[in-house]
Amino acid sequence: MAVKKTYEEINEKIRRGEAVVVTAEEIIDIVKDEGVAKAARKVDVITTGTFGPMCSTGAFINFGHSDPPIRMAKVWLNDVPAYAGVAAVDAYIGATELSEVLGMAYGGAHVIEDLIAGKKVKLVAKSYGTDCYPRKEIETYINKDVINEAYLFNPRNAYQNYAVAVNSSARILYTYMGTLLPRLGNATYCSASQLSPLINDPFYRTIGIGTRVFLAGTQGYVAWQGTQFNPQQARGENGVPLSPAGTLALIGNLKQMNTDFIRAATFHNYGTTMFVGVGVPIPVLDEDIVEKASISDKDIYTTIVDYSVPQRSKPNFGRVSYAELRSGKIEINGKQVRTAPISSYTRARKIAETLKTWVKEGKFFVQQPVETFKLGQSVKPLEIVTEEEI
Incomplete structure (x- = not known):
């Protein structure tokens, strides 16, 4: 059977x-x-x-609001740029982003590992300033215990x-x-x-x-x-x-x-x-x-x-x-x-x-997918075309 x-x-x-x-x-x-x-x-x-x-790995981080608050337009973590175009104090740091000081010797992956290890990380943020977010710059130190959400x-x-x-x-x-x-x-x-x-x-x-x-x-x-x-x-x-x-x-x-x-x-x-x-x-x-x-x-x-x-x-x-x-x-x-x-x-x-x-030990259960992947698709190459051709 x-x-x-x-x-x-x-x-x-x-x-x-x-x-x-x-x-x-x-x-x-x-x-x-x-x-x-x-x-x-x-x-x-x-x-x-x-x-x-x-390489396609990274982390979203919510730093929390300062007083007065800042709308972080540019963010650096240990001199590594993070993308801040998602919300006032949210940023995404990618593993392959390189340090502006150390170059290839240190990058986003190292920032992520440092955070997971409980180490302190230098946060620098700059802003153009708004009525609701008047602060224009901030420099401080963070670790995984003082930030809010941090998820890969x-x-x-x-x-x-x-x-x-x-x-x-x-x-x-x-x-x-x-x-x-x-x-x-x-x-x-x-x-x-x-x-x-x-x-x-x-x-x-x-x-x-x-x-x-x-x-x-x-x-x-x-x-x-x-x-x-x-x-x-x-x-x-x-x-x-x-x-x-x-x-x-x-x-x-x-x-x-x-x-x-x-x-x-x-x-x-x-x-x-x-x-x-x-x-x-x-x-x-x-x-x-x-x-x-x-x-x-x-x-x-x-x-x-x-x-x-x-x-x-x-x-x-x-x-x-x-x-x-x-x-x-x-x-x-x-x-x-x-x-x-x-x-x-x-x-x-x-x-x-x-x-x-x-x-x-009963600490991990199997989870049925809410949706399965489709087999009938393929990756398209990036074609270099003019504005008129697309």
């Missing part, structure tokens, strides 16, 4: 402390030993995790697969995929592969708007599909896209986050970014979910892309499995090329294990 479970049934088992919870790594061996049907009957929740650089709102996180980056040119390239050595001197990749949330739910059956997630050490939510959401990418026989596809827009309380699971970073000659930890519990509703989530690195493929070509549609050197990538070397055009991850599989495993513990 086919296995069928509901969110309500699974959450009731979580409440009673009876839910069987395993990580996306563990389900691989369970299915191998016991088969899909038996695993689906046995397991209630599969936890996933990923930890890597997610990340437009694009947890990419569903990502390309391998190589460089066939004669010079070193400095990119968001790290330093790429000339003449195929190395290859970098960025995915938790068999642990990654959207790889384990490739058609977004349980991950959608409203899904409860692990975000940087606390509970967060999927707010929307992420920007550049591109589910129409080519997929392998197992349904997993062979290049960047789905993404998630995530939201969560910055004040409750933990710097074990969110860290600022600087990529040499590129700029700042934010390493973000994301985990999603996948409820076992039926056998298909188990079958998809039991995929292993040897069956997950991605595309090798040449970053030395400036065009958006870069040439590629074929496809490679994550088992090959994690072996430390791959072959490109007959040449052995060293590989290195820019994401942390160890930290992704810790996220999946932490989430597993939370679910087993």
Whole structure:
């Protein structure tokens, strides 16, 4: 008889402390030993995790009103500009915004990490002054305990697969995929592969708007599909896209986050970014979910892309499995090329294990999406046109 479970049934088992919870790594061996049907009957929740650089990350902050009040038109946090065009004392700071003093050595990601860590941050704001907001400038110090709301709102996180980056040119390239050595001197990749949330739910059956997630050490939510959401990418026989596809827009309380699971970073000659930890519990509703989530690195493929070509549609050197990538070397055009991850599989495993513990202890429940993502859309390029042409 086919296995069928509901969110309500699974959450009731979580409440009673009876839910069987395993990580996306563990389900691989369970299915191998016991088969899909038996695993689906046995397991209630599969936890996933990923930890890597997610540039499209930032935080909304409400500073509170001063006396006399100010309508903050320009805002700096530790000399990093924040966008203040949202309300009188609200601002949004993006992870990749750079310090006007330190440049690439410090940016919005570092401000966010400093706030999460409880450190003091210098706030400077300027205004043109109005009758209701007469103050024209302010300089003070804040931390996460003295501001009002502070929440992460990340437009694009947890990419569903990502390309391998190589460089066939004669010079070193400095990119968001790290330093790429000339003449195929190395290859970098960025995915938790068999642990990654959207790889384990490739058609977004349980991950959608409203899904409860692990975000940087606390509970967060999927707010929307992420920007550049591109589910129409080519997929392998197992349904997993062979290049960047789905993404998630995530939201969560910055004040409750933990710097074990969110860290600022600087990529040499590129700029700042934010390493973000994301985990999603996948409820076992039926056998298909188990079958998809039991995929292993040897069956997950991605595309090798040449970053030395400036065009958006870069040439590629074929496809490679994550088992090959994690072996430390791959072959490109007959040449052995060293590989290195820019994401942390160890930290992704810790996220999946932490989430597993939370679910087993009744601290984290699975949430049915209020709306699922649509598969029939694709990302459009930016076309350069004249005013008359549009």
